[in-house]
Amino acid sequence: MYIYARLVTKRNFGGIIFLTVVWALLMFQVKVLRTDGISFVIAKQVSLGDVLLLHFRRLQFSAVLAFRVLCLMVDVRNLLLFPDKHHSITDRVVSYTRSYMVYGTNLRFKSELYMRFKLVQFIRLYMCSRLFIEVDTPIISSMPEAASSAPFVAFHKALKKQVYLRISPELCLKRILVSGFDAIFEIGKSFRNESLSVRHYSEFTSFEFYKVGRNYFWGIAFLVDLLQFLCLKLAVLASAVAIQINYFCSAGFDYLSLPEVIVKYTEYSMQQVLSVSFMISRLLKLGFNYDYFQMTLVQLWLLYFENYIQRYVVYPTFVLYFPIQDSPLARSRDLLTAERYELYVAGIEIANGFTELNDAVEQQARLVEQSVCTSKPLNTVFIDSLKFGMPSATGCGVGIDRLLMVIFSKSNIRDVIVFPEVRG
Structure with a gap:
């Protein structure tokens, strides 16, 4: 040989x-x-x-x-x-800038890299077995997305105009739904020109899927089945690296609304959490200064959850029903909340999904309001596609990098990225 x-x-x-x-x-x-x-x-x-x-x-x-x-x-x-x-190779900066040396000589890190590549392959295997079609959408766009995140900006010499790297493929994927495809997914890169942290990186890999004729309940069940499939597949490969599959391979998923998750991880009663004045007092005690009187009770719950509760959510928990103001693309559940969920594991948000809003008039009103707040131009192309008619659907996005952080028990997102950039 x-x-x-x-x-x-x-x-x-x-x-x-x-x-x-x-x-x-x-x-x-x-x-x-x-x-x-x-x-x-x-x-x-x-x-x-x-x-x-x-x-x-x-x-x-x-x-x-x-x-x-x-x-x-x-x-x-x-x-x-x-x-x-x-x-x-113990110097962290050297291990990032010369990660090829780490992968080439350390079996544990090399196995993690291999399992990262296999994870994407297993996602494709699962989705194709469920008759989903893999699509690809543009990374460069002539119009910034309405999201509050800051995009990377470049100048297109041939077209002589400013272009943007996508923050998410979501709007383009919905236009594919309008075109008549009813079960699609995409795995690709997205970019956000924002501050870096142990859980945030400017370039990240996301996996998004959409299914016509389903709602967010179906999306949750589908995501659970997918995660369990992936972890069982990775467990077969795990030899030189320990992976955390117990999170997903048991039936221990929690399904909690925002007030329920606050009650579970604090000593507060539901009666206290349902009080606007009580939630404002708790936020002030934590030192957060916002214009609370311009916020709904659901927004106060979300603010408290993100700044205090999230870090304690270790086991897989679907947090349900987010504020409409923070869910402009999701169908409303009532006057204050949307049919939206996020999955948290080990204190990390790894998935976000909802029933898609397909009412063109309501969607336009929400995006106009968001455009005013973010000072970004209105995405008229997306709104026009909704006016043509998008069928009822559910969608979900999963952060591949954060999912790998959970599986490999990593505390820094750079440790699961192949060739991360470093300051300096």
């Missing part, structure tokens, strides 16, 4: 040399004897990090995965300073 493998450790005992190499998702040892002739000479000269071409056979009685070399050649030399041990 011939393979290309990277040398990570080397031990020379005079008449015998042991080379530890990484190949694919395996790390194993190759023994080279003085009697191996030219291979032994090459083994003495190789340096850590070199890519070797190996031909070998398995040592039958070895207690570890070890091989006897039959032929050894150097395919390419490593010209960078290589750590003396494959696990000794």
